[in-house]
Amino acid sequence: MNGINAYLATKPSLPLEFQLLGFFPEPWTPADVMVWAKMMAFGLTRNRKTELKRYHLLAKGLSRERIAQLMPLSPENGPALFSLMPKRMLSFEKRVSVESPEKTRPNDANRKSAEALLAMMKRLPTLAGASNNWVLGGSRTLSGKPLLANDPHLLLGIPSTWHLMHLEGPDENVIGATLPGLPSIIIGHNNHIAWGITNVAADVEDLYVLQESDDGKGYLYQNQVKPYQIRTETIHVKGEPPVALTVRETVYGPVISDVVEDIPDAAPLALRWIGHHPFDTTLDAYFTLNKAQNWTEFKAAMKRYVVPSQNFVYADVKGNIGYFASGLLPIRKPGHSGLYPMPGNGEWDWQGFIPFEELPEMFNPEQDYIFTANQNIAPSDYPYTISLEWTGYYRSTRIEHKIRNQEKHSIADMITMQLDTISLLHKDFVPVLQKLTPTSVRGQQWRERLLTWDGNMSLNSQEATVFHSWYVGLSGLTKPETGEEYWIDYPSYFLTAMQNGDVACEALKMTCLEYATQVLEQTLARWDDKIPAWGQLHQATFKHPLLTHTPLAFFSDRKIPFAGDMFTINKAIYDPENFRMIHGASYRQVIDLAKLDNSRYIHPMGQSGQLLSPHYDDLLPLWQKGEYLPNKTKDYPVADRLVLEPLMSDSNI
Missing domain, CATH: 3.60.20.10 (Aminohydrolase, N-terminal nucleophile (Ntn) domain)
Structure with a gap:
């Protein structure tokens, strides 16, 4: 900390981002590290979003049974981590959490509030x-x-x-x-x-629906009105007046529904998160x-x-x-499953x-x-x-x-596993593909190609392009009920629908297999005769948080073809709108406990965030090709060495 601040005290030439913003950083404090660690922890929890989705669907009029079909819980047939338990x-007596059926349905104002919160969450990086x-x-x-x-x-x-x-x-x-x-x-x-x-x-998050007092200054808790604890956060905006944000705190945590436009008659939603533990x-x-x-x-x-x-x-x-x-x-x-706000x-x-x-x-x-x-x-x-x-x-x-x-296994075998791009999603959908009845010759040919394909989401695979275009197209089935354009996170819903039928298909006056066949034909028509290889569409994309919104994006941003999908070991989550890869391996390591200096590691982009540095993106091609750096604590080249010494008090000088 003192080293960083000593460097800032020399008034150095700052990176381009600071110069464009006309901003000089404030002194570094321990809180800066702790806050970023908290933000990472918050980003790694997601139950608040799925709770809010269920709450929104319930307010739209869907039954809990239908929501359970659309948002199925994890399958029971996956490999168990524990074969033996102490x-x-x-x-202990098993604590069974079964959602109580007596809870009231949220009103239309709550639906609008949940809708606004979900829209806000989509704008934030996940x-x-x-x-x-x-x-x-x-x-x-x-x-x-x-x-x-x-x-x-x-x-x-x-x-x-x-x-x-x-x-x-x-x-x-x-x-x-x-x-x-x-x-x-x-x-x-x-x-x-x-x-x-x-x-x-x-599940370390829960949303709580508050019953507010008549004067709006508190909420009913344990049969008494408990006043909100109110504080003001001031956000400084360059060239504009500061923005004052009023935060209402409860015994659970902040009232998160306050961040969207006030909707009369909407019940406040408070968030309890383990990260708020004192x-x-x-x-x-x-x-x-x-x-x-x-x-x-x-x-x-x-x-x-x-x-x-x-x-x-x-x-x-x-x-x-x-x-x-x-x-x-x-x-x-x-009775409290953690699936719905309580x-x-x-x-x-x-x-x-x-x-x-x-x-x-x-x-x-x-x-x-x-x-x-x-x-x-x-x-x-x-x-x-x-x-x-x-x-x-x-x-x-x-x-x-x-x-x-x-x-x-060897180190090379571990690396091969990390880079594996065989998707078992394709294997699960083979029985569905077998039952499709395309009428066009091209549709019939592509159905056969997908059936004989091994599910490898490789860079040159046209099958990967057609399969995922078809899968994303299937997700349109839920739009009338959910309002969501894409519903790709729940493949087991679509598998069940294709195999057993579903009310969403009945609403379209067709069977689910007829719907899936229609989507395949539409997918092929979308690409005409020029179906791109998967790597042409599916590219790992690195956007600069500031420069991507300027003409300098041409120099700052990076994109590179990448194999895999959201279900492969080498996981590559894409935006269904354009197949642009937005999540992936942020770091890879293989550690050899026989000889630690044989270990390997890598991360994408580079060690420097400065655009003009040679280390800005020098690791990106290695990461993309599945190459690694030596993970050694000795005998490696040193360009610069920084030695930190304890700060001495006046009495020790």
Whole structure:
């Protein structure tokens, strides 16, 4: 911190963005690091959005049963993380969260409020993507020691989310990926242990519908009127008067519906989020983690972890592997599933948090491998509900298949897995494709091509282009009910509809298979005879937050062809409007516990955010081609060296 401020005190020539804005940065403070860590944690939680979607659909007149069809919960047939669980975790009565049917339907004003909030959320960048990590024990590797892989998928942008760093001190020697300004490594290894993270996808958010007092100064809570705690946030706008934002705080958290236009008769919505917990020691957890030398010390670091809840996979140089679900996870009353906003009257408050000793964990499992890809990490007998909205069924299935399909693995095998672009979504839709009855010769030919295709979303694949254009077209089926142009996040809804029929198809006076056939014909007509390869459409896009809105975007922004889709191990989430890839692997690492200096890592763009720097985008072609940098703590070239020394007080001078 003092080094940054000492540099700013020299009045240096600032990067182009500052010059264009006519802005000189304020002194750096510890709060700057903590706030950015909080923003990342907030971006990695998403239950508020799905709760709001269900609330909006309910207000539109859809039944809870229909909403459950349109927004199905995670499938039960995905690979389980835990084949064996410690018996101590199975001795509790299962807490079943079933949504109570007695709740009243939101009124039309609430529908408009939810609609406005959802529209606002769409305008904000979504950090959460998905991630993979896995660790193999020595019995499954060529070296006889563990291999650990991790590739967190986040929003692509400029500068890169991560910064590659080797941090060396008197009692630590750690390397990996960190956030700029943070004096510890988030993902990586030291001389003794290695770790990787993925999002647990835990439900650590709840929306509460408030019953406001007649004078609007408070809300009904536990049969009493509780006054809002009001504060004013002042936002300074260059060249304009400051904007004063009034924030109303409740026992749950801020009233988030206040950020949209006031709608008479709309009930206020307050957000409770674990990130508002007053004692967040997550940064302390990382400081401790960086110095840990074994499983016991690793778990001691996890005890200080609060948010965002992460799946940590672990390995050490002695050959041990492990898993721990970190974070503070709320306990809800039976009847509160976390899927819908609940009355904010005190009846549905959280009942505490899952005790640390009862969080899911695993150490040296019999199968000698562990993997996570945002899938359900809780066994069926687990006494608490961590979440009902998991992802990663396709990726986790593919990862486990790749691990089990080979007896011994090398670093090269780990890299091949991270770059895998076989999409199991295609495999699931093969039975649907088999039943399509296109009338055109071209439609019949393409149906056969899609049936014989292996589902590889490679750069040169025309099949990938046709398949995803067709899949996106299918999502138009839900628009009359949801109001959403695209509904691509729920493939199991479309699979069920195509196989069993659905009221949305009946409303169109056709069967769902007839609808799917029609969409295939329309897809082919869209492309005429010039169907582009997947890489021509599907390009990883990196936009500068400021320069992309200026003529300088030509120089600042980057786009590069990329394989994969949102369901491949090498995950690549696209904008359904144009297939532009917006989320992907923000960092990749493969750690070799047999010889740590054999490890590899990479991230997209470069180490510098300065447009004219040679390191602005020098890592991008390596990342795109699946190449890596050596992950070494010694014997690497050094262009510049920065030595930090403790600040001495006057009494020590």
